Amino acid sequence: MSDTASDVKSIISARDLSVHFTLRAGWFANQSLKAVEAVDLDIPKGSFFGLVGESGSGKTTLGRAFLKAVPITRGSVQFADGEVDYNLQDLSKADLKDYRKRAQLIFQDPYAALSPRMTVRDIIAEPLEVMGLTSSREETDERVREIAAKCRLNLEHLRRFPHAFSGGQRQRISIARALVSNPDFIVADESVAALDVSIQADILNLLKSLRDELGLTFLFISHDLSVVAHICDHVAVMYLGRLVETAPTRELFAAPRHPYTKALLSAIPSLDPDHVSTAQKLEGEIPSPTNPPPGCKFHTRCPFVIDRCRVEEPALEHSGLEHDVACHRWRELAEDPIARAMSRDVDA
Amino acid sequence: MSLLTVDNLTLQFDTDEGRITAVDDVSFSINPGEVLGLVGESGSGKSVTAKALMHLNPGNAVYDPGSKIILDLDDGPVDVLSLKSNRDLKVVRGGAVSMIFQEPMASFAPAITIGDQMVEQLVLHKDITEKEATTHSIDMLERVGISDAEKRFNQYAFEFSGGMRQRAMIAMALSTKPKLLIADEPTTALDVTIQAQVIDLMKDLVKEFNMGIIFITHDLAVIAQTANRVAVMYLGKMVEQGPVRDVIRDPVHPYTQGLLNAIPKIDDLDAPLTPVPGDIPSPLERPAGCVFNTRCARIEDRCTQSVPTIKTYSKDHIGACFVTADERGAT
Numbered sequence: 001m002s003d004t005a006s007d008v009k010s011i012i013s014a015r016d017l018s019v020h021f022t023l024r025a026g027w028f029a030n031q032s033l034k035a036v037e038a039v040d041l042d043i044p045k046g047s048f049f050g051l052v053g054e055s056g057s058g059k060t061t062l063g064r065a066f067l068k069a070v071p072i073t074r075g076s077v078q079f080a081d082g083e084v085d086y087n088l089q090d091l092s093k094a095d096l097k098d099y100r101k102r103a104q105l106i107f108q109d110p111y112a113a114l115s116p117r118m119t120v121r122d123i124i125a126e127p128l129e130v131m132g133l134t135s136s137r138e139e140t141d142e143r144v145r146e147i148a149a150k151c152r153l154n155l156e157h158l159r160r161f162p163h164a165f166s167g168g169q170r171q172r173i174s175i176a177r178a179l180v181s182n183p184d185f186i187v188a189d190e191s192v193a194a195l196d197v198s199i200q201a202d203i204l205n206l207l208k209s210l211r212d213e214l215g216l217t218f219l220f221i222s223h224d225l226s227v228v229a230h231i232c233d234h235v236a237v238m239y240l241g242r243l244v245e246t247a248p249t250r251e252l253f254a255a256p257r258h259p260y261t262k263a264l265l266s267a268i269p270s271l272d273p274d275h276v277s278t279a280q281k282l283e284g285e286i287p288s289p290t291n292p293p294p295g296c297k298f299h300t301r302c303p304f305v306i307d308r309c310r311v312e313e314p315a316l317e318h319s320g321l322e323h324d325v326a327c328h329r330w331r332e333l334a335e336d337p338i339a340r341a342m343s344r345d346v347d348a
Numbered sequence: 349m350s351l352l353t354v355d356n357l358t359l360q361f362d363t364d365e366g367r368i369t370a371v372d373d374v375s376f377s378i379n380p381g382e383v384l385g386l387v388g389e390s391g392s393g394k395s396v397t398a399k400a401l402m403h404l405n406p407g408n409a410v411y412d413p414g415s416k417i418i419l420d421l422d423d424g425p426v427d428v429l430s431l432k433s434n435r436d437l438k439v440v441r442g443g444a445v446s447m448i449f450q451e452p453m454a455s456f457a458p459a460i461t462i463g464d465q466m467v468e469q470l471v472l473h474k475d476i477t478e479k480e481a482t483t484h485s486i487d488m489l490e491r492v493g494i495s496d497a498e499k500r501f502n503q504y505a506f507e508f509s510g511g512m513r514q515r516a517m518i519a520m521a522l523s524t525k526p527k528l529l530i531a532d533e534p535t536t537a538l539d540v541t542i543q544a545q546v547i548d549l550m551k552d553l554v555k556e557f558n559m560g561i562i563f564i565t566h567d568l569a570v571i572a573q574t575a576n577r578v579a580v581m582y583l584g585k586m587v588e589q590g591p592v593r594d595v596i597r598d599p600v601h602p603y604t605q606g607l608l609n610a611i612p613k614i615d616d617l618d619a620p621l622t623p624v625p626g627d628i629p630s631p632l633e634r635p636a637g638c639v640f641n642t643r644c645a646r647i648e649d650r651c652t653q654s655v656p657t658i659k660t661y662s663k664d665h666i667g668a669c670f671v672t673a674d675e676r677g678a679t
Contacts, residue, residue: 054539055510166627167390196389196566201610202623223539226569230612230621250617267544268614269569273592281548282541285509 009080010042011185011217012066016075017041019058019065023290033290035061037241038075040316043185043219043234045081048211050232050249051221052264056286058241059221063187066219067103068096079103081184101131104178108190110170114162121158124148124176131181143180150213151176152206168199172206179210189221204231225268229253234322237261240289240297243316247323257325257334260298296328304329349420350377351560352401352528358412359393359400367410368631370396372584372639378528378560385575385592386564387607391628393584394564398530401562402441403428419444421527443473446521448514450533455517456505463501466520473524488519492549511542515549522553532564547574568611572596577664580604583628583639586658590665600667600676603640638670646671 019036035058043049043066051059064070066077068088077088079099086099107113114123124144127133134140145155151172162170171191178186188207192200208231211218222228228235229249236246237258245258256262263282284301287293293300299309308328316326319334327333359371371393378384388394399405401417417428421444431437449455457465466485467478476484482501489497492515505513514534521529531550535543551574554561563574571578572592579589580601588601599605606624613619626643629635635642637652644651648671656668659678667678 054541168627196628197568197610198389198607198624199627200623201612201621202625204612204621205623225540226612226614229614229617253614253617263541265614267540269544269547269567269573270615271569271572271596271608271611271613273572273596275573281544283545285511285542286539 009045009082011045011079011081012041012043012219013078013080014039014041014066014075015078017062017065017072017077018074019061019070020073031290034241034292035070035289036065039241039243041236041243041246043217045217046211046215047234048208048218048220048232050228050235051219051238052223052225052228052235053238054223054264054286056240056289057238058289059238060189062238063105063189063219063221066185067105067187068099069105079185097131101133101181102183103185103187104181104183106171106174106178106186106188106191109194110167110174111194113174114170116161116163119159119161120148120153120165120173123162123173124158124180127177127181133181144176147176147180150210151179166199167195168202171195171199171203175203175206175210179214179216184215185217185219187219187221190223191220192227193222193224200227207231225264237264240286240292242297242326243324244298244327245323245325246316247320251320251323255334257319257323257330258298258327259302259304259333263301296326304333349425351380351382351420352378353416353418353420354397354401355416355418356412357397357400357415357417359396359405359415360410360412361406362408362410365632369634370409370584370631371400374581374584374586376579376586376589378562380527380560381554381558382577383554383561383563383575385571385578386562386581387566387568387571387578388581389566389628391583391631392581394581395532397581398447398532398562398564401428401528401530402445402447403431403437404441404447419528438473442469442526443524444526445528445530446524446526447530447532448517448521448534450536453505453510453513456513458505461502461504462508462516462520463503466501466516466523469520470523485519485523488523489516492516492519492522492553493545494519511538511545514538514542514546518546518549518553522557525557525559527559529559529561530564531561533566534563535570536565536567543570550574568596568607580607583631583634585639585668587640587669588667590661590667594662594665598665600661600665600672600678601640601669602644602646602672604667606643606645638668 017039021033021035023031023033053059061070065072072089079086086095121144125140128140153172192203220232232249235249235252237244239260245261256265282301287300295311296309296314299305314326314328316324319325319330355375357371357374360367360369386394411429419426419428428440467481470481471478486497486501489500494500494515535546575592578592578595580587582603588604599608609622610624612621624643629642637654638656641647641651650670656670658666658668659673660666661676661678
């Protein structure tokens with residue numbers, strides 16, 4: 001895939017995308033929760049696009065909005081894979097059915113995602129049957145075997161039930177199920193978080209080779225920055241429903257601009273026992289999305305906060321080729337030696 | 349004498365499918381003020397080992413008669429496995445030994461205030477009044493960085509955020525001034541920024557209280573930042589143990605080497621991710637010989653025929669592998 005802006009076509013383009021939930025229960029009666037607010041985001045076709053942030057940042061909701069699995073409150077999402085061009089807010093029933101085939105989700109927990117009462121074959125075949133994509137049992141079987149082989153599943157295992165499999169094997173079954181309808185956009189929501197490290201690398205390598213072989217585009221949602229650094233070519237960082245920074249992976253990790261990104265990177269524990277972190281640790285926790293602070297959402301925890309941040313919300317602006325950041329002070333912080341030193345600390 | 353000495357711990361469970369071995373001949377020790385990292389993937393027996401230290405495993409657990417867990421307390425050494433009644437066990441459970449669990453939401457009772465839970469266990473284990481316990485608990489909450497501790501003391505677990513709950517859990521575990529703290533994946537459920545806060549907090553507290561900590565995790569980077577020594581477990585076996593620097597920089601067991609290669613390294617984005625091939629076998633199908641032989645790249649005939657004994661590679665750095673022991677002249 002190409003890294004230059006000019007010849008990249010976006011498979012997903014979100015403009016001013018907002019997803020709000022109305023809370024009805026208990027104390028929060030009729031409060032609005034802005035899970036995703038005014039997000040502009042382009043996902044280049046063929047990319048492995050990382051979406052990171054702490055719990056409560058809205059990354060899962062944003063992923064679900066791209067799959068049209070949550071109602072979009074405001075703004076637009078355009079899906080264009082070269083064959084079709086959909087505006088996700090007003091899809092006809094037939095188009096939505098077609099979209100379900102083209103955009104798929106891989107879940108986090110391979111233990112909860114697979115029905116214990118179905119054989120592996122039936123689990124993988126179910127989307128084909130539900131969507132009516134195959135006309136005969138033979139055709140279904142053939143497609144299941146084809147995708148199972150691509151996901152490096154032992155074809156002998158198709159007759160077994162999921163309980164017989166380990167976490168890594170189950171995740172391969174989940175991947176095969178997601179890919180069986182031949183989609184081109186996949187949302188992988190914390191898809192390796194429940195796996196042991198020794199297995200995790202295997203699944204990551206599989207996803208990458210599937211991307212290359214089948215020409216897929218991945219939105220890879222994760223809280224694990226070292227995994228994202230290794231597998232993704234672009235990264236977007238979310239905080240309290242907003243995008244705060246997006247950049248090509250290497251650039252983001254080498255020269256993060258937003259104070260939140262810097263703090264996230266410096267919080268990754270180093271494998272070097274003698275690593276002494278001089279980075280400023282982030283104090284406190286992410287505020288509740290039902291009661292977000294005014295101005296920049298990060299100002300309550302930001303070490304570089306000034307008065308302007310408390311009242312005026314910064315917009316996402318270009319800070320370089322494909323590098324966008326939403327911070328009033330990114331320019332001066334990029335030149336400030338102390339702030340620079342803090343961001344360099346990751347592997348010092 | 350060490351604060352805790354575990355000798356030849358072997359533990360099996362009676363199940364419908366037969367007797368399975370969860371921990372096989374594991375030995376280690378901890379000194380006061382020392383953090384021992386216990387690493388391994390799911391099914392390696394690390395949590396079962398930790399629970400054995402407080403005699404918390406369920407009734408179908410069968411301890412081998414040769415197993416010994418000795419805790420050195422102020423009144424002399426206690427043999428944990430010989431304690432039978434719940435009353436005798438009070439010495440270790442929540443008294444001299446405290447435990448922090450992975451999921452702080454599941455560790456607090458939902459309908460009792462955090463404060464009442466802290467006070468209850470203090471009154472139970474220490475000879476103090478409820479009023480003293482209240483003062484001490486609020487003090488502990490402040491120590492772990494919970495602001496507005498007096499107000500928080502009267503709240504319920506659901507009113508706390510994840511990071512705060514884990515802090516409260518730590519405050520509660522430390523309020524009885526245990527000699528040994530067992531922390532079972534204490535940061536796994538937390539965000540990376542909160543994890544960093546909790547790691548710092550635990551480091552400070554070890555210094556202040558001079559207790560021993562067993563830090564159980566599957567994350568070697570967290571171990572690198574917290575532990576003095578590391579023990580690596582695989583399928584119930586201790587395969588390697590040593591000072592944290594030696595184990596991470598110069599691992600001797602192929603499993604430890606594989607684990608380190610599988611970790612995505614933030615400072616080298618070009619390094620390929622190399623998985624450890626295959627999956628950890630079911631405990632019902634423990635391989636004969638070396639337990640790691642089904643996934644090991646360096647397998648030889650002897651690895652399937654006999655179990656490698658623990659050899660010393662350098663001072664305090666031990667491992668159980670035929671192949672690397674010969675290569676490096678371990679004795």
